[in-house]
Amino acid sequence: VFLPFPFSLKICFFVYFFPLPEYDVVCVGLSGAGKTSLLSCLCQEDCDSITPTTGFSIKAVPFQNAILNVKELGGADNIRKYWSRYYQGSQGVIFVLDSVSSEGDLEVARMELHSALQHPQLCTLPFLILANHQDKPVARSIQEIKKYLELEPLARGKRWILAGSSLHNIEAVKESFLQLIKLLEDTQPVPGRL
Known part of the structure; x- marks a missing residue:
């Protein structure tokens, strides 16, 4: 008689024998953009006592099909000039x-994004650009931001996603991250056949 595993045991069994792929991603943006808050909410951490990142922090953000090791860089004026020192080893970018x-x-955000899109260590990587605080009444629309950032001419030929985000719709943020994971999966070399 076949007795199927309970669902939770199936997941543990699968993860134990088939570990989830991990991707190293760098997360940048100006101070106050909401990088730390979004990442903390995705990790189900307390979002009420967030303090700005003053250097860098690393969070392992788990998803059902992959783990994103996100290196978040502080966005203050005196820190941004050092961003490029932390780009090495990145497989994707969140702005x-x-x-x-x-x-x-x-x-300033537009100039920093353009600089990142053209940086030798990042220019071939997939980008997820999050237009945060979309829940605010005066938030610019995604189309306005896309036009202002001049993404079409600059990012032509690159793999990028522009999406709105808000702490009040974390499911939409998760969906954007899953789209980034799909881009990351598509860039991985296909294993050779024996």
């Missing part, structure tokens, strides 16, 4: 921007 930021901050 978070504040959809309600001032014109000046949005321009």
Whole structure:
């Protein structure tokens, strides 16, 4: 008589014998964009006592089909000039921007994004660009941000996703991360056949 494993045991059995793939991803954006809050919520950590990242932190963000090891870099003026020192080994990029930021901050975010898209260690990697704080009444639309950031000409030929995000819709954020994982999977070499 065949007795199927309970669902939870199936998952444990599968993970034990077939470990989830892991991808190293760098997460950048200006201070206040919401990088730390989004990552903390994805890890089901307390989001009420978030403090800005003053250097870098690493979080293992688990999904059902992969684990993203996200290296989050602080976005303060005096830290951004050192971002490129932490790019090595990255397999993907998450760029978070504040959809309600001032014109000046949005321009700085645009320049930083362009710099990252053109950096030799990042230019061939998949990008997830999150337009955060979409729940705010004065948030710029995704189309406005796409046009302002001049993504079409700059990112032509690259693999990128632009999505809205908000702490109040973490399921949509998860979906954006799953799309990034799909891009990461597509870039991995196919194992040779024996």
